[in-house]
Amino acid sequence: MNALSGIRSVGVVGGSLGGLFQAVALADLGLDVTVWERSAGRPHDRGAGIVLQPSVAWFLKMFCGADPDRVSVPVTHRQFFTADGRSHRTPMRQQMISWGSIYQPLRDKLDHGRYREGQLVDALTPRPDGVDIHTGDTVRPVDLAIIAEGSSSRHRELVTRGGDPCYAGYVAYRGVIDEAELPEALGAVFRNRFSFFDGDRTQFLCYFIPGALGAVGPGTRRMNWVWYVRADEAELDRITTDRNGAARGLSLPPGLMAPPVHTELLDRARRVLPQPMRELVEHTREPFAQAILDGRVPRMRTDRMLLTGDAAFVVRPHTAASAMKAAEDAIALFTALQQFPSPEAALDAWAQNRIAEGTALHHRGVALGRRLGLNGPGGTPSRLPREGRRPL
Numbered sequence: 001m002n003a004l005s006g007i008r009s010v011g012v013v014g015g016s017l018g019g020l021f022q023a024v025a026l027a028d029l030g031l032d033v034t035v036w037e038r039s040a041g042r043p044h045d046r047g048a049g050i051v052l053q054p055s056v057a058w059f060l061k062m063f064c065g066a067d068p069d070r071v072s073v074p075v076t077h078r079q080f081f082t083a084d085g086r087s088h089r090t091p092m093r094q095q096m097i098s099w100g101s102i103y104q105p106l107r108d109k110l111d112h113g114r115y116r117e118g119q120l121v122d123a124l125t126p127r128p129d130g131v132d133i134h135t136g137d138t139v140r141p142v143d144l145a146i147i148a149e150g151s152s153s154r155h156r157e158l159v160t161r162g163g164d165p166c167y168a169g170y171v172a173y174r175g176v177i178d179e180a181e182l183p184e185a186l187g188a189v190f191r192n193r194f195s196f197f198d199g200d201r202t203q204f205l206c207y208f209i210p211g212a213l214g215a216v217g218p219g220t221r222r223m224n225w226v227w228y229v230r231a232d233e234a235e236l237d238r239i240t241t242d243r244n245g246a247a248r249g250l251s252l253p254p255g256l257m258a259p260p261v262h263t264e265l266l267d268r269a270r271r272v273l274p275q276p277m278r279e280l281v282e283h284t285r286e287p288f289a290q291a292i293l294d295g296r297v298p299r300m301r302t303d304r305m306l307l308t309g310d311a312a313f314v315v316r317p318h319t320a321a322s323a324m325k326a327a328e329d330a331i332a333l334f335t336a337l338q339q340f341p342s343p344e345a346a347l348d349a350w351a352q353n354r355i356a357e358g359t360a361l362h363h364r365g366v367a368l369g370r371r372l373g374l375n376g377p378g379g380t381p382s383r384l385p386r387e388g389r390r391p392l
Protein backbone atom coordinates (compact mmCIF):
# COMPACT_ATOMS: atom_id res chain seq x y z
CA MET A 1 0.00 0.00 0.00
CA ASN A 2 1.24 3.51 -0.81
CA ALA A 3 -0.04 7.07 -0.80
CA LEU A 4 -1.67 6.57 -4.18
CA SER A 5 -4.45 4.52 -2.62
CA GLY A 6 -5.63 7.74 -0.92
CA ILE A 7 -5.27 10.09 -3.89
CA ARG A 8 -7.03 9.39 -7.15
CA SER A 9 -7.88 12.82 -8.52
CA VAL A 10 -5.70 15.92 -8.74
CA GLY A 11 -6.58 19.49 -9.73
CA VAL A 12 -3.76 21.73 -10.93
CA VAL A 13 -4.44 25.47 -10.79
CA GLY A 14 -2.27 27.18 -13.44
CA GLY A 15 -1.11 25.59 -16.68
CA SER A 16 2.32 27.10 -17.29
CA LEU A 17 5.55 25.17 -16.72
CA GLY A 18 5.07 24.62 -12.97
CA GLY A 19 1.55 23.22 -13.42
CA LEU A 20 2.46 21.21 -16.51
CA PHE A 21 5.44 19.45 -14.88
CA GLN A 22 3.13 18.34 -12.05
CA ALA A 23 0.26 17.33 -14.30
CA VAL A 24 2.40 15.28 -16.68
CA ALA A 25 4.22 13.42 -13.88
CA LEU A 26 1.01 12.68 -11.93
CA ALA A 27 -0.87 11.56 -15.04
CA ASP A 28 2.02 9.15 -15.61
CA LEU A 29 1.16 7.61 -12.22
CA GLY A 30 -2.35 6.92 -13.51
CA LEU A 31 -4.01 9.69 -11.52
CA ASP A 32 -7.04 11.54 -12.84
CA VAL A 33 -5.45 14.97 -13.43
CA THR A 34 -7.16 18.18 -14.56
CA VAL A 35 -5.36 21.49 -15.22
CA TRP A 36 -7.14 24.84 -15.16
CA GLU A 37 -5.41 27.70 -16.98
CA ARG A 38 -6.97 31.15 -17.07
CA SER A 39 -5.37 32.17 -20.41
CA ALA A 40 -6.87 30.90 -23.64
CA GLY A 41 -4.63 29.64 -26.42
CA ARG A 42 -0.92 29.06 -26.22
CA PRO A 43 0.52 31.27 -23.50
CA HIS A 44 2.82 33.98 -24.73
CA ASP A 45 6.30 32.52 -25.19
CA ARG A 46 8.27 35.08 -23.26
CA GLY A 47 10.80 34.58 -26.01
CA ALA A 48 13.23 33.88 -23.29
CA GLY A 49 16.20 31.58 -22.97
CA ILE A 50 16.59 29.08 -20.21
CA VAL A 51 19.66 27.09 -19.22
CA LEU A 52 18.61 23.47 -19.68
CA GLN A 53 19.40 21.91 -16.32
CA PRO A 54 19.85 18.13 -16.09
CA SER A 55 16.61 17.54 -14.17
CA VAL A 56 14.55 19.36 -16.82
CA ALA A 57 16.33 17.42 -19.58
CA TRP A 58 15.65 14.19 -17.68
CA PHE A 59 11.99 15.12 -17.23
CA LEU A 60 11.48 15.88 -20.93
CA LYS A 61 13.11 12.60 -21.87
CA MET A 62 11.39 10.36 -19.32
CA PHE A 63 7.89 11.80 -19.35
CA CYS A 64 7.59 13.37 -22.81
CA GLY A 65 9.91 11.22 -24.91
CA ALA A 66 11.72 14.37 -26.09
CA ASP A 67 15.41 14.10 -26.92
CA PRO A 68 17.05 17.07 -25.10
CA ASP A 69 19.80 17.24 -27.73
CA ARG A 70 17.22 17.91 -30.44
CA VAL A 71 15.43 20.72 -28.63
CA SER A 72 18.40 22.65 -27.26
CA VAL A 73 21.47 24.57 -28.42
CA PRO A 74 24.83 23.43 -27.00
CA VAL A 75 27.56 25.70 -25.70
CA THR A 76 31.11 24.49 -25.16
CA HIS A 77 32.68 27.44 -23.34
CA ARG A 78 32.00 30.32 -21.02
CA GLN A 79 33.39 33.57 -22.35
CA PHE A 80 34.10 36.59 -20.13
CA PHE A 81 34.41 40.11 -21.54
CA THR A 82 36.08 43.19 -20.12
CA ALA A 83 34.77 46.69 -20.85
CA ASP A 84 37.36 47.24 -23.59
CA GLY A 85 36.05 44.22 -25.51
CA ARG A 86 38.80 41.73 -24.69
CA SER A 87 37.67 38.26 -23.61
CA HIS A 88 38.90 34.99 -22.22
CA ARG A 89 37.28 31.58 -22.27
CA THR A 90 37.00 28.55 -20.11
CA PRO A 91 35.53 25.19 -21.20
CA MET A 92 32.06 24.47 -19.86
CA ARG A 93 29.47 22.38 -21.65
CA GLN A 94 25.83 23.39 -21.22
CA GLN A 95 22.62 23.22 -23.19
CA MET A 96 20.39 26.22 -23.79
CA ILE A 97 16.68 25.99 -24.46
CA SER A 98 13.75 28.37 -24.79
CA TRP A 99 10.66 28.59 -22.63
CA GLY A 100 8.53 27.46 -25.58
CA SER A 101 10.67 24.38 -26.25
CA ILE A 102 10.01 23.18 -22.70
CA TYR A 103 6.34 24.15 -22.73
CA GLN A 104 5.38 22.42 -25.98
CA PRO A 105 6.36 18.79 -25.22
CA LEU A 106 4.71 19.08 -21.80
CA ARG A 107 1.54 20.56 -23.25
CA ASP A 108 1.41 17.89 -25.96
CA LYS A 109 1.13 15.22 -23.25
CA LEU A 110 -2.22 16.52 -22.01
CA ASP A 111 -5.37 16.27 -24.11
CA HIS A 112 -8.05 18.95 -24.07
CA GLY A 113 -10.19 17.15 -21.50
CA ARG A 114 -7.33 17.35 -19.05
CA TYR A 115 -6.16 20.87 -19.88
CA ARG A 116 -8.95 23.41 -19.51
CA GLU A 117 -7.77 26.68 -20.93
CA GLY A 118 -9.52 30.01 -20.58
CA GLN A 119 -10.84 28.94 -17.15
CA LEU A 120 -9.98 30.95 -14.07
CA VAL A 121 -10.14 29.14 -10.74
CA ASP A 122 -11.93 31.61 -8.48
CA ALA A 123 -11.92 29.70 -5.23
CA LEU A 124 -10.57 26.62 -3.49
CA THR A 125 -12.54 25.14 -0.58
CA PRO A 126 -10.73 22.61 1.59
CA ARG A 127 -12.59 19.43 2.67
CA PRO A 128 -11.29 16.82 5.17
CA ASP A 129 -9.86 14.57 2.42
CA GLY A 130 -9.65 16.90 -0.52
CA VAL A 131 -10.46 20.27 -2.04
CA ASP A 132 -13.36 21.72 -4.06
CA ILE A 133 -12.18 23.66 -7.10
CA HIS A 134 -14.50 26.45 -8.22
CA THR A 135 -14.52 27.79 -11.77
CA GLY A 136 -17.46 30.06 -12.55
CA ASP A 137 -20.61 28.08 -11.65
CA THR A 138 -18.81 24.74 -11.63
CA VAL A 139 -17.42 22.95 -8.58
CA ARG A 140 -15.08 20.01 -9.01
CA PRO A 141 -14.03 17.93 -5.98
CA VAL A 142 -10.47 16.54 -6.09
CA ASP A 143 -8.32 14.60 -3.61
CA LEU A 144 -5.35 16.95 -4.06
CA ALA A 145 -5.06 20.55 -5.31
CA ILE A 146 -1.75 21.86 -6.63
CA ILE A 147 -1.49 25.64 -6.77
CA ALA A 148 0.78 26.55 -9.70
CA GLU A 149 -0.39 30.15 -10.11
CA GLY A 150 3.04 31.76 -10.39
CA SER A 151 4.52 34.63 -8.41
CA SER A 152 1.27 36.59 -8.06
CA SER A 153 -0.68 33.57 -6.82
CA ARG A 154 -4.09 34.52 -5.44
CA HIS A 155 -4.53 31.27 -3.47
CA ARG A 156 -1.07 31.17 -1.84
CA GLU A 157 -2.57 32.52 1.38
CA LEU A 158 -4.71 29.37 1.76
CA VAL A 159 -1.50 27.43 2.33
CA THR A 160 0.74 29.89 4.13
CA ARG A 161 1.04 33.34 5.58
CA GLY A 162 3.83 35.45 4.13
CA GLY A 163 5.70 34.67 0.96
CA ASP A 164 4.43 37.47 -1.27
CA PRO A 165 7.29 38.47 -3.57
CA CYS A 166 9.44 41.56 -2.99
CA TYR A 167 11.20 43.69 -5.59
CA ALA A 168 14.93 42.99 -5.38
CA GLY A 169 16.01 46.45 -6.61
CA TYR A 170 16.98 45.73 -10.20
CA VAL A 171 15.50 44.90 -13.58
CA ALA A 172 16.45 42.58 -16.40
CA TYR A 173 16.38 44.21 -19.80
CA ARG A 174 16.11 41.46 -22.37
CA GLY A 175 16.27 40.97 -26.08
CA VAL A 176 15.93 38.25 -28.69
CA ILE A 177 17.32 38.50 -32.24
CA ASP A 178 16.88 36.02 -35.09
CA GLU A 179 20.28 34.55 -35.92
CA ALA A 180 19.65 35.30 -39.61
CA GLU A 181 19.42 39.02 -38.77
CA LEU A 182 22.77 39.14 -36.98
CA PRO A 183 25.82 40.22 -38.98
CA GLU A 184 27.92 37.10 -39.54
CA ALA A 185 30.97 38.49 -37.72
CA LEU A 186 28.89 39.42 -34.66
CA GLY A 187 27.18 36.01 -34.51
CA ALA A 188 30.58 34.31 -34.73
CA VAL A 189 31.73 36.08 -31.54
CA PHE A 190 29.00 34.36 -29.54
CA ARG A 191 28.49 31.00 -31.28
CA ASN A 192 28.97 27.98 -28.97
CA ARG A 193 29.60 30.31 -26.03
CA PHE A 194 27.77 31.45 -22.91
CA SER A 195 29.09 35.03 -22.72
CA PHE A 196 29.26 37.36 -19.72
CA PHE A 197 30.23 40.92 -18.90
CA ASP A 198 30.35 41.87 -15.21
CA GLY A 199 30.54 45.66 -14.88
CA ASP A 200 30.08 48.10 -12.03
CA ARG A 201 26.85 46.86 -10.37
CA THR A 202 25.63 45.44 -13.66
CA GLN A 203 25.82 42.18 -15.59
CA PHE A 204 25.14 41.33 -19.22
CA LEU A 205 24.93 37.77 -20.52
CA CYS A 206 23.93 36.15 -23.79
CA TYR A 207 23.65 32.83 -25.60
CA PHE A 208 21.87 31.25 -28.57
CA ILE A 209 18.53 29.50 -28.02
CA PRO A 210 16.20 27.54 -30.36
CA GLY A 211 14.34 29.49 -33.05
CA ALA A 212 10.69 30.48 -32.79
CA LEU A 213 9.43 27.02 -33.86
CA GLY A 214 12.07 25.13 -31.93
CA ALA A 215 14.63 24.93 -34.76
CA VAL A 216 18.18 24.39 -33.51
CA GLY A 217 20.17 24.29 -36.77
CA PRO A 218 22.79 26.99 -37.44
CA GLY A 219 21.18 30.08 -38.97
CA THR A 220 17.70 29.25 -37.62
CA ARG A 221 18.28 29.98 -33.93
CA ARG A 222 17.85 33.13 -31.88
CA MET A 223 20.31 35.15 -29.84
CA ASN A 224 19.04 35.77 -26.32
CA TRP A 225 20.51 38.47 -24.06
CA VAL A 226 19.79 39.62 -20.53
CA TRP A 227 21.13 42.80 -18.91
CA TYR A 228 20.71 43.37 -15.17
CA VAL A 229 20.56 47.03 -14.18
CA ARG A 230 19.78 48.54 -10.79
CA ALA A 231 16.59 50.62 -10.60
CA ASP A 232 14.69 51.97 -7.62
CA GLU A 233 10.92 51.59 -7.57
CA ALA A 234 10.26 54.95 -9.23
CA GLU A 235 12.67 53.98 -12.00
CA LEU A 236 11.01 50.56 -12.32
CA ASP A 237 7.65 52.29 -12.79
CA ARG A 238 9.14 54.47 -15.51
CA ILE A 239 10.75 51.53 -17.33
CA THR A 240 7.58 49.44 -17.27
CA THR A 241 5.22 52.23 -18.30
CA ASP A 242 4.57 51.37 -21.92
CA ARG A 243 4.70 53.52 -25.04
CA ASN A 244 0.98 54.24 -24.67
CA GLY A 245 1.39 55.50 -21.11
CA ALA A 246 -0.08 52.40 -19.45
CA ALA A 247 1.61 51.29 -16.21
CA ARG A 248 2.50 47.61 -16.68
CA GLY A 249 3.82 46.98 -13.18
CA LEU A 250 6.47 44.30 -13.00
CA SER A 251 7.16 43.51 -16.64
CA LEU A 252 7.14 45.20 -20.01
CA PRO A 253 6.43 42.96 -23.03
CA PRO A 254 8.32 43.18 -26.35
CA GLY A 255 7.22 45.98 -28.65
CA LEU A 256 5.92 48.29 -25.95
CA MET A 257 9.01 50.05 -24.60
CA ALA A 258 8.52 53.84 -24.47
CA PRO A 259 10.86 55.62 -26.92
CA PRO A 260 12.71 57.64 -24.20
CA VAL A 261 13.39 54.43 -22.23
CA HIS A 262 14.64 52.72 -25.40
CA THR A 263 16.90 55.68 -26.19
CA GLU A 264 18.35 55.58 -22.66
CA LEU A 265 18.93 51.85 -22.99
CA LEU A 266 20.92 52.40 -26.18
CA ASP A 267 22.88 55.29 -24.59
CA ARG A 268 23.68 53.17 -21.57
CA ALA A 269 24.79 50.30 -23.81
CA ARG A 270 27.19 52.63 -25.64
CA ARG A 271 28.62 53.90 -22.34
CA VAL A 272 28.86 50.65 -20.42
CA LEU A 273 29.01 47.51 -22.55
CA PRO A 274 31.87 45.94 -24.49
CA GLN A 275 31.46 46.48 -28.19
CA PRO A 276 29.96 43.10 -29.29
CA MET A 277 27.32 43.24 -26.55
CA ARG A 278 26.55 46.88 -27.32
CA GLU A 279 25.92 45.80 -30.91
CA LEU A 280 23.46 43.15 -29.74
CA VAL A 281 21.42 45.81 -27.95
CA GLU A 282 21.55 48.00 -31.06
CA HIS A 283 20.32 45.13 -33.25
CA THR A 284 17.36 44.38 -30.99
CA ARG A 285 14.12 45.74 -32.41
CA GLU A 286 11.88 45.08 -29.43
CA PRO A 287 13.71 44.94 -26.12
CA PHE A 288 11.59 44.07 -23.10
CA ALA A 289 12.06 44.22 -19.35
CA GLN A 290 11.07 42.53 -16.13
CA ALA A 291 11.54 43.26 -12.45
CA ILE A 292 13.66 40.84 -10.45
CA LEU A 293 11.73 39.48 -7.49
CA ASP A 294 12.39 37.48 -4.35
CA GLY A 295 9.63 35.20 -3.09
CA ARG A 296 9.99 32.67 -0.32
CA VAL A 297 7.26 30.80 1.54
CA PRO A 298 7.63 29.24 4.99
CA ARG A 299 5.37 26.30 4.08
CA MET A 300 4.23 24.57 0.90
CA ARG A 301 1.47 22.32 2.19
CA THR A 302 -1.72 22.77 4.15
CA ASP A 303 -4.07 19.78 4.23
CA ARG A 304 -4.57 18.65 0.64
CA MET A 305 -3.30 21.87 -0.95
CA LEU A 306 0.27 22.25 -2.23
CA LEU A 307 2.18 25.20 -3.64
CA THR A 308 4.55 24.59 -6.55
CA GLY A 309 6.87 26.54 -8.87
CA ASP A 310 6.89 30.32 -8.61
CA ALA A 311 3.80 30.32 -6.38
CA ALA A 312 6.14 29.01 -3.67
CA PHE A 313 9.63 30.39 -4.45
CA VAL A 314 10.62 33.08 -6.92
CA VAL A 315 14.39 32.75 -7.15
CA ARG A 316 16.89 35.08 -8.77
CA PRO A 317 17.63 34.27 -12.40
CA HIS A 318 21.40 34.06 -11.66
CA THR A 319 20.70 30.63 -10.22
CA ALA A 320 19.40 29.53 -13.67
CA ALA A 321 17.08 27.35 -11.62
CA SER A 322 13.45 28.55 -11.90
CA ALA A 323 12.33 25.95 -14.41
CA MET A 324 14.55 23.34 -12.75
CA LYS A 325 12.94 23.99 -9.38
CA ALA A 326 9.47 23.56 -10.88
CA ALA A 327 10.50 20.28 -12.53
CA GLU A 328 12.06 19.02 -9.31
CA ASP A 329 8.89 19.87 -7.34
CA ALA A 330 7.08 17.50 -9.70
CA ILE A 331 9.71 14.76 -9.67
CA ALA A 332 9.79 14.84 -5.85
CA LEU A 333 6.00 14.49 -5.60
CA PHE A 334 5.96 11.70 -8.19
CA THR A 335 8.53 9.84 -6.06
CA ALA A 336 7.01 10.55 -2.63
CA LEU A 337 3.54 9.34 -3.63
CA GLN A 338 5.02 5.96 -4.56
CA GLN A 339 7.38 5.63 -1.59
CA PHE A 340 5.30 6.60 1.42
CA PRO A 341 2.51 4.53 2.94
CA SER A 342 -0.09 7.30 3.29
CA PRO A 343 -0.96 10.60 1.57
CA GLU A 344 -0.17 12.54 4.76
CA ALA A 345 3.31 11.01 5.08
CA ALA A 346 4.05 11.54 1.38
CA LEU A 347 2.83 15.15 1.28
CA ASP A 348 4.66 16.05 4.49
CA ALA A 349 7.93 14.55 3.27
CA TRP A 350 7.52 16.31 -0.08
CA ALA A 351 6.88 19.69 1.53
CA GLN A 352 9.86 19.40 3.89
CA ASN A 353 12.17 18.48 1.05
CA ARG A 354 10.95 21.25 -1.25
CA ILE A 355 11.07 23.95 1.43
CA ALA A 356 14.70 23.04 2.14
CA GLU A 357 15.61 23.10 -1.57
CA GLY A 358 13.72 26.32 -2.29
CA THR A 359 15.18 28.11 0.72
CA ALA A 360 18.72 27.12 -0.26
CA LEU A 361 18.15 28.35 -3.82
CA HIS A 362 16.69 31.60 -2.55
CA HIS A 363 19.80 32.26 -0.41
CA ARG A 364 22.12 31.34 -3.26
CA GLY A 365 20.32 33.77 -5.60
CA VAL A 366 20.46 36.65 -3.11
CA ALA A 367 24.17 36.00 -2.50
CA LEU A 368 24.85 36.01 -6.26
CA GLY A 369 22.93 39.28 -6.63
CA ARG A 370 24.98 40.77 -3.79
CA ARG A 371 28.25 39.60 -5.32
CA LEU A 372 27.28 41.33 -8.57
CA GLY A 373 26.45 44.51 -6.64
CA LEU A 374 22.85 44.36 -7.84
CA ASN A 375 20.81 44.12 -4.64
CA GLY A 376 18.72 47.14 -3.69
CA PRO A 377 19.82 49.79 -1.17
CA GLY A 378 21.47 48.09 1.79
CA GLY A 379 20.74 44.75 0.17
CA THR A 380 17.23 44.82 1.62
CA PRO A 381 14.50 44.30 -0.94
CA SER A 382 11.52 46.61 -0.70
CA ARG A 383 8.02 45.16 -0.43
CA LEU A 384 5.85 44.50 -3.45
CA PRO A 385 3.26 44.50 -4.78
CA ARG A 386 2.13 48.03 -4.09
CA GLU A 387 -1.53 48.84 -4.46
CA GLY A 388 -2.40 49.08 -8.14
CA ARG A 389 0.65 47.26 -9.44
CA ARG A 390 -0.23 44.84 -12.16
CA PRO A 391 1.13 41.34 -11.50
CA LEU A 392 3.58 39.62 -13.84
Ligand SMILES: Cc1cc2nc3c(=O)[nH]c(=O)nc-3n(C[C@H](O)[C@H](O)[C@H](O)COP(=O)(O)OP(=O)(O)OC[C@H]3O[C@@H](n4cnc5c(N)ncnc54)[C@H](O)[C@@H]3O)c2cc1C
Pocket residue numbers: 013014015016017018019036037038039043046048049050051099119120121122148149150151153154251290308309310311320321322323324326392
Ligand atom coordinates in the same frame (compact mmCIF):
# COMPACT_ATOMS: atom_id res chain seq x y z
C1 LIG B 1 7.92 37.10 -17.52
C2 LIG B 1 8.69 35.85 -17.08
C3 LIG B 1 9.90 35.52 -17.71
C4 LIG B 1 10.64 34.41 -17.30
N1 LIG B 1 11.82 34.09 -17.91
C5 LIG B 1 12.54 33.02 -17.48
C6 LIG B 1 13.77 32.66 -18.03
O1 LIG B 1 14.23 33.29 -18.96
N2 LIG B 1 14.45 31.59 -17.53
C7 LIG B 1 13.96 30.83 -16.48
O2 LIG B 1 14.59 29.85 -16.04
N3 LIG B 1 12.78 31.14 -15.97
C8 LIG B 1 12.08 32.21 -16.42
N4 LIG B 1 10.91 32.54 -15.84
C9 LIG B 1 10.46 31.76 -14.74
C10 LIG B 1 9.94 30.43 -15.17
O3 LIG B 1 9.12 30.53 -16.31
C11 LIG B 1 9.15 29.93 -14.00
O4 LIG B 1 9.94 29.97 -12.84
C12 LIG B 1 8.74 28.50 -14.16
O5 LIG B 1 8.22 28.31 -15.45
C13 LIG B 1 7.65 28.12 -13.19
O6 LIG B 1 6.62 29.03 -13.37
P1 LIG B 1 5.16 28.72 -12.87
O7 LIG B 1 4.47 27.81 -13.83
O8 LIG B 1 5.24 28.30 -11.44
O9 LIG B 1 4.50 30.18 -12.89
P2 LIG B 1 4.06 31.07 -14.14
O10 LIG B 1 4.95 30.85 -15.30
O11 LIG B 1 3.91 32.46 -13.63
O12 LIG B 1 2.64 30.48 -14.52
C14 LIG B 1 1.50 30.59 -13.71
C15 LIG B 1 0.29 30.22 -14.56
O13 LIG B 1 -0.87 30.13 -13.74
C16 LIG B 1 -1.95 30.74 -14.41
N5 LIG B 1 -2.90 31.14 -13.34
C17 LIG B 1 -2.64 31.98 -12.30
N6 LIG B 1 -3.69 32.05 -11.48
C18 LIG B 1 -4.65 31.24 -12.01
C19 LIG B 1 -5.96 30.87 -11.59
N7 LIG B 1 -6.50 31.34 -10.43
N8 LIG B 1 -6.68 30.03 -12.38
C20 LIG B 1 -6.14 29.52 -13.53
N9 LIG B 1 -4.89 29.84 -13.96
C21 LIG B 1 -4.15 30.67 -13.21
C22 LIG B 1 -1.32 31.89 -15.18
O14 LIG B 1 -2.12 32.33 -16.27
C23 LIG B 1 -0.02 31.25 -15.64
O15 LIG B 1 -0.15 30.59 -16.88
C24 LIG B 1 10.15 33.61 -16.26
C25 LIG B 1 8.91 33.91 -15.65
C26 LIG B 1 8.19 35.02 -16.05
C27 LIG B 1 6.86 35.32 -15.38
